Amino acid sequence: MPVPSHGYVLGPDEGVPGRSADVKCSNESTGGSLAVYRTVLDGQGPPPHRHSHEDETILVLAGTVEADCGDSTFSGGPGSTLFLPRGLTHTFRSVGGPATFLFIVTPGHLDEFFRAQESVTSRDEMIDLAGRFF
Numbered sequence: 001m002p003v004p005s006h007g008y009v010l011g012p013d014e015g016v017p018g019r020s021a022d023v024k025c026s027n028e029s030t031g032g033s034l035a036v037y038r039t040v041l042d043g044q045g046p047p048p049h050r051h052s053h054e055d056e057t058i059l060v061l062a063g064t065v066e067a068d069c070g071d072s073t074f075s076g077g078p079g080s081t082l083f084l085p086r087g088l089t090h091t092f093r094s095v096g097g098p099a100t101f102l103f104i105v106t107p108g109h110l111d112e113f114f115r116a117q118e119s120v121t122s123r124d125e126m127i128d129l130a131g132r133f134f
Helices: 110-117 123-133
Strands: 023-025 035-041 055-062 065-069 072-076 081-084 090-094 099-106
Touching: 035 090, 035 110, 055 065, 065 081, 072 081, 081 090, 110 123
Parallel strands: none
Antiparallel strands: 023 035, 035 099, 055 081, 055 099, 065 072, 065 090
């Protein structure tokens, strides 16, 4: 992946070109170094899963996020940071209503999974896609 030749700034309601306003940094826009999404979650997030190469960081802006990571369960409210390292099975959810947070993936490779997931139409396609990334 080529290294970016310039920086950029996005307004509150802007995303990187060709993506939704919630995609603040993509695998492509950062040369693969990270991906950043503004996320609103109300209830359960993804099923328990594990990454071999990517770490996930959640910076809570509003509400409360709770995570299971390995043998630990922890939560954080506004201003908190939750770190979910590669190699540990993890999941997360909002508690007591919606939570708004910045979701950061390093390196940014999983952005390609999230982008491809938008066009999946069947369970078999999702299984195939997950097999390519996890």
